[in-house]
Amino acid sequence: MSLAALIAAQRAEHGIPHAVSCRALGVSQAWFYKWRRGDGSPRRQRRKALAATISYLFHKHKQTYGSPRVTADLRDMGWQVSPNTVAALMREQGLVARRKRRRHGTTKPDKSARKAPDLLRRDFSPRQAPNVAWVGDLTEIPTDEGKLQLASIIDLHSRRVPGFAMDIHHDAALARAALCVAIAVRGGSVAGVIFHTDQGGEGGFNLSSQHRVVGLSVVGRQALPPVFSTRVICGAGC
Numbered sequence: 001m002s003l004a005a006l007i008a009a010q011r012a013e014h015g016i017p018h019a020v021s022c023r024a025l026g027v028s029q030a031w032f033y034k035w036r037r038g039d040g041s042p043r044r045q046r047r048k049a050l051a052a053t054i055s056y057l058f059h060k061h062k063q064t065y066g067s068p069r070v071t072a073d074l075r076d077m078g079w080q081v082s083p084n085t086v087a088a089l090m091r092e093q094g095l096v097a098r099r100k101r102r103r104h105g106t107t108k109p110d111k112s113a114r115k116a117p118d119l120l121r122r123d124f125s126p127r128q129a130p131n132v133a134w135v136g137d138l139t140e141i142p143t144d145e146g147k148l149q150l151a152s153i154i155d156l157h158s159r160r161v162p163g164f165a166m167d168i169h170h171d172a173a174l175a176r177a178a179l180c181v182a183i184a185v186r187g188g189s190v191a192g193v194i195f196h197t198d199q200g201g202e203g204g205f206n207l208s209s210q211h212r213v214v215g216l217s218v219v220g221r222q223a224l225p226p227v228f229s230t231r232v233i234c235g236a237g238c
Contacts, residue, residue, distance in 0.1 A: 007025065
């Protein structure tokens, strides 16, 4: 709310005379009445047009441009204006640029691990039967209380998620817990299913990006634990 609008509101809401408000706020009555009648000067008209153009450019760029970039666009359009003026007009209109969120990848390649053959051959189409091919991933979910890590297993047959696990830590225990849940939900016997993940160092799968599941263990360096970690929140079957 501008100062002149505040003076007018005091009269409308509390019956305080304009002269009293002007004297208390240290402004002239002539200035206030000029505002109430409307300032039709070329300077005022230019400022209104500039403010409208700034609002247009701001929303054109999906509220991501701050005053420097808006100023550059205005100058390209022929306006002679300073960044400070643009910043002031944006502030008056409540135009605040939104920061772009940077996506952080959660899969970190293990450079020391051997490269496994592509058993799926990049074919992620639906399979004819369940428990033939699974894919897994680790996802970071921002929340009001901090970041949460989600490990999920998807069956390519139905695109359903037979198992998932959530935790605040992005580590091997989380990935193994999600796989254990999936195996348990599918009855504990999924021998021969191909489990495909990104070639990262998480999850105890650091020898390969794809594995054939045998019972409750994975062909590789580490066997799956017989029980779930108590600090991991499992999706099903826990």
